Amino acid sequence: MISSDAKVLLIYTGGTIGMVENIETGALEAFDFSHLKSNVPEMKRLRFSVDTYLFDPPIDSSEVNLHNWIAMAKVVENNYDKYDGFVILHGTDTMSYTASVLSFMFENLTKPVILTGSQLPIGKLRTDGKENLITALEIAADKYEDGRPVVPELCVYMQNLLMRGNRTTKINADNFSAFNSPNYAYLAEAGLNIKYHDKFILNPDYDKPVCFNYELDNNVAILKLFPGIQPSLVEAVLTMPGLRGVVLETFGSGNALRDYWFIDLLDTALKNGIVVVNVTQCLYGNVEMHRYGTGQHLERLGVVSGHDITTEAALTKLMSLLGNNKEYDDIRHLMSISLRGEMS
Numbered sequence: 001m002i003s004s005d006a007k008v009l010l011i012y013t014g015g016t017i018g019m020v021e022n023i024e025t026g027a028l029e030a031f032d033f034s035h036l037k038s039n040v041p042e043m044k045r046l047r048f049s050v051d052t053y054l055f056d057p058p059i060d061s062s063e064v065n066l067h068n069w070i071a072m073a074k075v076v077e078n079n080y081d082k083y084d085g086f087v088i089l090h091g092t093d094t095m096s097y098t099a100s101v102l103s104f105m106f107e108n109l110t111k112p113v114i115l116t117g118s119q120l121p122i123g124k125l126r127t128d129g130k131e132n133l134i135t136a137l138e139i140a141a142d143k144y145e146d147g148r149p150v151v152p153e154l155c156v157y158m159q160n161l162l163m164r165g166n167r168t169t170k171i172n173a174d175n176f177s178a179f180n181s182p183n184y185a186y187l188a189e190a191g192l193n194i195k196y197h198d199k200f201i202l203n204p205d206y207d208k209p210v211c212f213n214y215e216l217d218n219n220v221a222i223l224k225l226f227p228g229i230q231p232s233l234v235e236a237v238l239t240m241p242g243l244r245g246v247v248l249e250t251f252g253s254g255n256a257l258r259d260y261w262f263i264d265l266l267d268t269a270l271k272n273g274i275v276v277v278n279v280t281q282c283l284y285g286n287v288e289m290h291r292y293g294t295g296q297h298l299e300r301l302g303v304v305s306g307h308d309i310t311t312e313a314a315l316t317k318l319m320s321l322l323g324n325n326k327e328y329d330d331i332r333h334l335m336s337i338s339l340r341g342e343m344s
């Protein structure tokens with residue numbers, strides 16, 4: 001139910017969605033969000049109010065950094081009590097990283113924060129941006145009769161699908177269906193109506209306050225294995241100065257080579273207090289290190305299973321836990337369990 005007193009804050013951070021085509025020159029130019037309603041006339045028909053907050057200059061999401069993430073979180077925190085929900089317009093390139101990191105920065109979120117963007121600029125005739133924008137706003141405004149929001153969590157909405165943000169990954173550089181949530185059910189599907197799948201949506205404790213956590217540590221790395229990988233490459237990554245956490249992208253159900261040099265390098269890194277999390281290179285499925293000998297040795301060394309977490313979520317979760325200076329064993333434990341619904 002969308003109530004007419006609902007208020008949504010639309011935060012424009014950048015990305016393709018915020019562009020228009022100059023009809024005379026054909027060039028893509030930044031869209032003037034302060035004239036949103038005249039540029040997107042459909043906005044006038046929304047039955048709730050929408051205020052806008054603009055990042056200036058806009059960020060191409062392939063250049064997003066930790067400061068930008070903190071700035072986005074601050075806008076939500078500073079306006080948390082004034083709005084029923086938030087829509088963050090963001091470039092699609094790194095949207096899953098931003099969705100994941102914000103999910104860890106927000107603890108006990110009790111309002112919808114929906115990230116959306118588009119593959120074609122909003123000012124293009126065939127844009128996917130308008131539908132994404134309008135439906136994301138409607139979802140952010142949707143409340144039950146008792147005033148509780150329908151989706152009190154951090155989501156990505158793209159091309160008719162509402163997904164848990166930290167479960168998403170960008171799967172297509174061309175199609176409008178650019179995102180998927182391979183290991184978790186959709187939270188809602190938009191057709192003639194928006195169909196919510198309530199049993200998959202988080203149910204926060206409304207008596208607890210929401211906490212905003214700004215500490216992030218980017219002394220982390222992603223190490224993607226491939227057949228023929230050189231010892232010098234693995235060594236360069238695992239001995240990076242200041243390194244504290246590694247997402248090890250392994251094969252299949254969490255398997256890796258057993259060459260002595262690899263085991264040695266990994267063992268030294270673990271003994272030096274680096275947290276290593278095993279994430280599969282497969283889009284679907286789980287890490288199960290006990291299945292094969294090529295996984296068992298990782299488990300014995302002390303590599304943590306990331307189960308079915310995405311690389312984006314594993315990396316940003318590490319950034320958040322390391323930033324909060326938790327103890328080594330606590331981080332290893334917290335990486336192996338779900339904190340925000342990021343793993344099954």
Ligand code: ASP
Nearest residue numbers: 015016060061091092093
């Ligand atoms: N490079 C753009 C961005 O991520 C692409 C997009 O928005 O789809 O900001």
